[in-house]
Structure formats: structure tokens, C-alpha cells
Amino acid sequence: MTFALLIAESPALPLHTAGKYVAGAYIVLFAMLLIYLAIMALRLTRMERNLAELLTQSERQTTQAAPPHAQAQAPIEQESATV
Amino acid sequence: MASSSLYGKGLRTLSIATVVAMAVSLVLVFFYVPLEAEQGFLQKIFYVHVPLAIVALCGFVLGGLLAIQHLRTRDPRWDMRSYVVIHMSLIFALATLITGSIWAKGSWGHWWVWSEPTLVSFLIIFLLYATYQPLRFAIEDPEQQARYASVFAITAGAFVPMNYIAVSLSTAYLHPRVLGSSNNLPASMGFTLMVSLVAMALLFATLCKYELTAKHARQQVRALRRQLSGEGADGTRRTRSAAPSLQGTLPQTAGRGAGA
Numbered sequence: 001m002t003f004a005l006l007i008a009e010s011p012a013l014p015l016h017t018a019g020k021y022v023a024g025a026y027i028v029l030f031a032m033l034l035i036y037l038a039i040m041a042l043r044l045t046r047m048e049r050n051l052a053e054l055l056t057q058s059e060r061q062t063t064q065a066a067p068p069h070a071q072a073q074a075p076i077e078q079e080s081a082t083v
Numbered sequence: 084m085a086s087s088s089l090y091g092k093g094l095r096t097l098s099i100a101t102v103v104a105m106a107v108s109l110v111l112v113f114f115y116v117p118l119e120a121e122q123g124f125l126q127k128i129f130y131v132h133v134p135l136a137i138v139a140l141c142g143f144v145l146g147g148l149l150a151i152q153h154l155r156t157r158d159p160r161w162d163m164r165s166y167v168v169i170h171m172s173l174i175f176a177l178a179t180l181i182t183g184s185i186w187a188k189g190s191w192g193h194w195w196v197w198s199e200p201t202l203v204s205f206l207i208i209f210l211l212y213a214t215y216q217p218l219r220f221a222i223e224d225p226e227q228q229a230r231y232a233s234v235f236a237i238t239a240g241a242f243v244p245m246n247y248i249a250v251s252l253s254t255a256y257l258h259p260r261v262l263g264s265s266n267n268l269p270a271s272m273g274f275t276l277m278v279s280l281v282a283m284a285l286l287f288a289t290l291c292k293y294e295l296t297a298k299h300a301r302q303q304v305r306a307l308r309r310q311l312s313g314e315g316a317d318g319t320r321r322t323r324s325a326a327p328s329l330q331g332t333l334p335q336t337a338g339r340g341a342g343a
Binding site: 017018019021022026028029032033036040043044047050051054058 | 122123124125127128131132135174177178181182185186188189286290293297300301304307308311312
């Protein structure tokens, strides 16, 4: 409500002359920000994939290192030392 | 343990504060502050260009201060912080140059004016820092790379204020002074500029924190991969990179039974 009143009270933006330059400057900033976010999203996806691979690898090593009946008895530290 | 410090702590609060500050800043710029008498609507670029420039220059100086801390303590985490801050400042400086060029085109009719000392001095600083990444990449040994990069960051960081003073003392005052002694900004414009500056500083801090968190997490994943493949924490030589290495500060056993 307050925001709507603020917009109603504010003068119309004179976009006819300098509008393209002002828009250009602000678009540059937000475009750079979006590019950065896209790069971060790519990195995050790659890291998630790497973690999934590591988890699979870790599970495989766990099952190989200790048979199911001995797994409960083997101390965790000993297991990681042989890796 | 120092190595287990989380770079992502407080990131959510910082991100929310940044979004709020940016939104407030945009509302003030477009709906509160009056049009400037000479330049009219074009002067709105001022509220993005000047904060970008100030934050970029302060970031370069901060990078130098963090590098001093790295040389004092030899802790690679300070080198990482210095690297990230300088990296982000370089991006902000690039945005400053682009927005400045757009403003110059609208205001003076030219994309670039070589006779304007502020523009040229800023370009010199930008080009100086553009050599930072290649310098790091050229040195293979991580310790030597960090040391040389710190020396560079300190020297270049000292150059930034000296350059600013030199330009301020020059007689050609074509470029508008906004924070000098001859400050004649109306109160509403000054207030909007300050809010924009705070918003830009928050954006800078948030992006730096994101970058630090991402780099730290990636290096932890690499350390874990090395351990699972049986190579140990320092088993393999890292591939050549401009980014600092946190190898010495990461936990030695990141997997099961870690932190023993």
C-alpha cells in the first residue's frame, strides 16, 4: 500500500532521452550479477556430482574392506587407516 | 580446530541484508531522489557508478591489508581472502569502467575521454590488477605463489590511495567530485548515495563470502577424493592454478574417523 502510494506520488520517469543510457548502466550491473550466479550454480552442480561420486566410492570401499558379519566388530579408525 | 572454520557462517543473513539494501537503494534512486538540474535523468547512473568505484578501490586496499596479514602469519587462509577480495574488486572495477563509459557517452558524447585524469588513472589501476591473476598462474610452487602475490597486493594496494591523491591534486577538474571538501550534493542525493554505497558494499561482502565458501568446499571435496583414492592429503601435486591452495589448513582425515 505504502509502495503503491510512493509510486503514485513519484514523478514519471523521463525515459525518452537518457533512458537508454541509464537502463544500460543498470542492466550491466545486473547482467554481471546474473552471470556470476550462473557460474556459481554450475560450480555447485559440479560439486554435488563430485560428492555423489565420493559417496559411492566410499560405500564401495566400505563393503570391500569389511564383510557384512565383521563390519559391526571392525573399529572405524582402523578401517580408514587402511584406505 | 581452526581448519574446520566455516566460511558460509552468516551467509544467509548477509544475503538477505544485501537484497533489502539493493531494493531500498533502487527505490530511492528512481522514486525518491529529485532529477539533477544539469544532467537530468542521466545522473541516475551516478548512484551505481560511484559506489561501484569506491567499493572496488576500497577492495583493492583491503586486499593489500589481508596480504600483510598473510606475510605476518604465513597462514594460507589470509592469502585466500586477499585473492578473493582482489578478484571481486577487479570485477567491480570492470563494472565501474563500463558504467562510466555509458555515462560518458550520454553526458559528453564519447565512450572514453583520454584527457580526463580520473578515468585514465582508474584504467591504470584496473590494468595493474589485471596482471594479478597471470602473476599467480605463472608461479607453480603454492608457497612462493602466495608470497609473491602478497607482495604484489601490498605494493599495488599502496598505489591506489597515492594515485587517488595525485589525481585529486591535479588541476583539471572535469570529473565531478562527490566526496571531497567541495561537496555540494543536496541532502536527498547525499542520502541516496550513502544508501547505494552501503548496498554495494554489502553486495561485495556477500559475493566475497560466497566465493570463499565455494572455494573452501571445493578444496575439502578434493582432499576427501585424495584420501578415498589412497593418496593421502598431500599425495598428489595439484594442477597449476592461480587460486590459492588451502592444503595445509584442511583436515588431514576428512573421511570417516576424521579429526582424530
